[in-house]
Amino acid sequence: MTRTDRHAWLLPSAMADTPADSPPGRRPRRTVRDWVVDTLLFLLAAFVGLLAAETTDQLNSDAVAFADQIVGAAACSALWLRRRRPVAVAVVLTVVSTVAPVAGGAALAALFGVAVRRPFRETAIIGGIAVASSTAQVFLRPDPSLHPAVAVVIGIVLTLLVTAWGMLVRSRRQLVEALRERAHRAEAEAELRAEQAQRLAREAIAREMHDVLAHRLTLLSVHAGALEFRPDAPPAQVARAAGVIRDSAHEALQDLREIIGVLRAPGEGAEGDRPQPTLATLDALVAESRRAGTKVVLDLDLDLGTGDDAPAVPAAIGRTVYRIAQEGLTNARKHAPGTEVTVTVRGRPGDGLTVDVHNPASTGPVPHVPGSGQGLIGLTERATLAGGRLEHGPAPDGGFAVHAWLPWPS
Structure with missing residues (x-):
């Protein structure tokens, strides 16, 4: 797995940021949200194309008007490929819109997709091509109802608005994903701190085990040694030593049982149910x-x-x-x-x-x-x-x- 693959999940647009010649199997399928967005952009581009077609029908012959309608339909249909090849689709539609105003809406939609999914350098290049295309269109396919200077300004403003909107959406997505990544990192750090606290708790349990069992087992060893060195001790003393040995062994066994129980169930309280010693x-x-x-x-x-x-x-x-x-x-x-x-x-x-x-x-x-x-x-x-x-x-x-x-x- 490459470094790009490991971090591709950081952005929803990472799919579109992969190279254009990547195998199609590596791209996830469209989600419901993707279908809704693509459908809305298609309808919006078609609506803009229809408005432009009404103007061209009045100024050109039937053959030219028919050709414009065919080109506009093809341009709108090409938008369904913008997620797979955003740059190529945007360049083709921008060039086509130079001689076919009905493709202008589709070209703007493709430019928006580039601004959302591609780096700023590529977006700026495509935006520059769009500005040049809209300027050339004013002189190749002029609109008599608009002054050429006004038409040029409108083309530039629309291009800048669409580009800025797409970059804003991209920045917002990156911010959301950065916050999500930070939340995941915080959760991972919290788990790490919990594991460290658990380890420290176990070390504390080990120290408690040494302190408690050393006390109990020393009693056992001392009194067993006394019985070994004093086989002729009075029965009362032997009975008392045996009682201390029995009680200490029982308490040591209880301490061991509690310690093992805590180690087997680290989610429970490390102190156990018995109260801890105090002053x-x-x-x-x-x-x-x-x-x-x-x-x-x-x-x-x-x-x-x-x-x-x-x-x-x-x-x-x-x-x-x-x-x-x-x-x-x-x-x-x-x-x-x-x-x-x-x-x-x-x-x-x-x-x-x-x-x-x-x-x-x-x-x-x-x-x-x-x-x-x-x-x-x-x-x-x-x-x-x-x-x-x-x-x-x-x-x-x-x-x-x-x-x-x-x-x-x-």
């Missing part, structure tokens, strides 16, 4: 960690102000705080089991929120818990996207600390 659910996270055997100290100091218009912590910022605390507790269970983890959240509107998660170094054996090391990298990215920053590394006491600052608009 209000931080207490529940700490309570869950305590039930799993982790010592956690939560220091929550927020200046929420007073009154109904007091600014609340944005949901997105609260979710980021929750994920930072969750990842810190998960890492503490992995690398420093049995230590006391301190989670500190402080802030006020306008100053932002600070989140600190600290755990001392482990004094006992540390079971090997596999991990990808991507949790803190994902948290750093999450904090940056939220407009804040996150730092992590070894603490002065040999433990590990995570410090983050997040914006809290006033």
Whole structure:
């Protein structure tokens, strides 16, 4: 497919703009609108030809009048070929109208078709031929009822009016098709943006999957490792560890089911039906960690102000705080089991929120818990996207600390 073929749909007149020797099979058939327009132009050209024939009948012999009528009928019939060969039909009819005034209406109709369908250069050439033809007709077939100068002016004015009208129609068609193309492009760009948003949503789901499942599976690994290293543990402790393993496995399975469901149905909400964690659910996270055997100290100091218009912590910022605390507790269970983890959240509107998660170094054996090391990298990215920053590394006491600052608009 050539470049011309790919873009031929941009203009309804593209069919007529193809070369005159193109195979007929490549041209679409006339539509109902085309038949109506061609019929009206045929009737209009015939009407103008009849008016001219009445004048020539009075000034010429019967033989000349009969010949004019035959030529006028043939000229009007030739208009049905103007869509296939617009330039050729216009040139022939213009030349014929020089000696046969009854073909003048058909010549103007053909000129209009050229102005609608062909470039300006070809239209200007045909228009110039039409002006010369109308001027020559005044002297070859004069009309006694009109002064020659007036007849020349009328011919020039009619030619210019028809040419300008055809070019106006062409410009309007091009404008409509340009707007239509722009609308199609806008739709394509909207679809592209939707696909990009879908991809970003899936990436967010992957990050959520890492954060949530890492938390659940760490509980499984830690308590399974405790049962492995403490086979002589009291039955109550074994039962509690088994209960935590069972609950964590069940919740991890539910999280996986929701994630797979969202990925299979991208048109549904990416957040699923379960409510997303916020700052209000931080207490529940700490309570869950305590039930799993982790010592956690939560220091929550927020200046929420007073009154109904007091600014609340944005949901997105609260979710980021929750994920930072969750990842810190998960890492503490992995690398420093049995230590006391301190989670500190402080802030006020306008100053932002600070989140600190600290755990001392482990004094006992540390079971090997596999991990990808991507949790803190994902948290750093999450904090940056939220407009804040996150730092992590070894603490002065040999433990590990995570410090983050997040914006809290006033």
